[in-house]
Amino acid sequence: MCRQVRMASNNPTSSPSASMSNSMIGSPQSARTLSQPRANGNTVQPPPAPHDMLIAANTLTQFVTVLFTSAGVTAENSAIVASHLVDANLKGHDSHGVGMIPHYIRNLLAKSMSPNAEIKVLKDNGAILLIDGCAGFGQVVGAQATKLALERVKDTGIVCVGLRNAHHLGRIGSYGEQCGNAGYVSIHFVNEVGHAPQVSPWGGRGRRMSTNPFCCVVPRPGTTPIVLDMATSAMARGRVRMAHMKDEPVADGALVDSEGLPTTDARVMFEAPFGALSPFGQHKGYGLALMCELLGGALVGHWTAQTEGRPNNTIINNMLMFVIDPDAFGGRAAFDAEAAAMIEYLRSTSPAKGFDKVRVPGERGLESSAARSAAGVPIDDNSWAGILRAARHVGLSQEKVAQLTGSPKFA
Template identity: 40%
Template sequence: MLIQSRNLEAIAVEILSAAGSSDDESQIVAKNLVRANLAGHDSHGIGMLPRYIACVKTGELIPNQHANVVIDDGPIVSIEGGAGYGQVIGQEAMDVGIERARALGVCTLTIRHSFHLGRIGAWGERCAEAGLVSIHHVNAVGHVGNAAPYRGSDARFTTNPYCCTIPGARKSEPLVLDMATTVMAHGKVRVARNKGEQLPEGVLLDGRGQPTTDPDALFSEPPGALRPVGTYKGYGLALVNELLAGILSGGGTCRPETHHENDTILNNMFSVILDPNRFAGSEFFQSELNLTVKHVTSSPPMNPAEPVLIPGDPERENTSKREIEGIPIDENSWGLVVNTAKSVGLTSNQISNLAQLVT
């Protein structure tokens, strides 16, 4: 089925409001989730709402929290998230970092104890809109890990995303490298499971440490584990993210001692935000950026129908397409959203009127 982005956003706003969020918070979280759907990252879209609302009910996610600056020392800023919605904590934290980077040329910023920060590319894009380069390292605590180290057979940490954005790589559009350090993000396995699809080979280990293509293995007992992208290279980056985000933020690393009973998702992030014009100058920066992107993307494609892209291009293409055609959502995922809406008091008629489904 297909749902227009404005309708999906309206549904999310109503669910979030009914679960206790303020009008502003509901709008911020809903917009962030739907933008992830538009970009083609359904793993970080409205399908996260059932998990979010379940955690609100158990007290693991606390509505209406704000970014609390706990260290403010020139270019060094540390923020406590208070288990609030990551979409709010992340946005407020980036705005602090952007202001500081504009003033000083660079800001090193950490976030600790934020609930799920959502699609990390959104924070890089926010910095890029301000004309700033940004680098983000993320880890998660509070729940059992879901990613195995290289040569390991069980989970020792999470998918630990890495993001780097560079403004102006495509005229007014940025380069946005936003990636899990596993072959596939956890949420994409959830989406495949809801669709009844098998995974490609090389993505997942089952609870016995054996390769499998069954997405159910990640959610079974004992749980399976995602494999690192690029074998030892992805593992190395995942470990760097774990250490930088977990330790520098003060939020901790993914170990049994930091596991919460209700399996919550608390993210920590270490970000570097900088003004590229303070280094080699704005003219050189933009000229070299344009020339390099042109040089790389002018490579003759192996398949004429698949030209060379830069990171961020696929998301822009998906957004253009889905803004017109609507956002696809499978029946199982939609059913979970509907059940979540009903659990906070919305009626079937309200949901149907908001959705205006196109099947």
């Protein structure tokens, strides 16, 4: 049995009940704020639009923590999820930031997730661990599984962890950073199930997969790790959702319409006749997405994206994670030196037209984090309205929200 921690009772007069339907979080007219989230994304968002509100990261984190505790989530889990979401915003991954709150509250009220669940170890063979996330908050069970892997790799040199049945894991790079900051290499294959597919296979027009993220992280002594964290679709679905909410076109090559023809109209993902996301790099992204399905989903003993007879009203991530100690192979000192030399070699080339310098994966996120930590986190009006509706439906009053955020806006 998966262990369920007692739910918090910070707001006993207004605890949510199962009778609260999805429609309470948003009407059909607000569907743009309610589309299912994606597990990942890798493109830094542009500067805030003139109409975006700016809110300090620590203020936003406190507000989100209170919002989740008001929904019955433990204080510890609320703080973990809030920090994860705000960190995604800081790093420029708004598609995986606080805009996820309406989806999480909807799934919590629908009982399609267990917000206070903890991981359960199903198999322990030393260097191989199989873990059930028990439909708990992905940010919580993902961090727990990664912590367990980091404890084990000290003895085994390499660890392979299968995490299955976790609610939305959020930004996969955060688990890679957890490994990289501890001095270890990590590789992550992730799939996403529990709702309709979103990505067409190369050569097809129908939706058959999700935007299955792939992540690889390399530690660097004395500085931040290299973080390759990407969707295997041409664009993360969360970014398409953001474009749809703002009535903006998406980049060429990201979407196909119902006929399989390229389009920049984000509506094809949310309004009939439906189109699909395209895999990045044509057959290459498609192949990597398939490996994420088979390794992240099937190998860990859970589902792939084929949906017949399976739930379609939630979002579940499965992940196959490798954590590697460089000393188990050529040695940490040699690895660090060669990696540093390679990065310097890459940086030594003159920048191409339109670029200021050569960057390594994850560097733009750090630049975004520094800028947004100073200026505030931008949140567009539609996203903020969805967050405020979620807050209201877990019992937070307009006055309490204004007190926590300093914002007079209330949907």
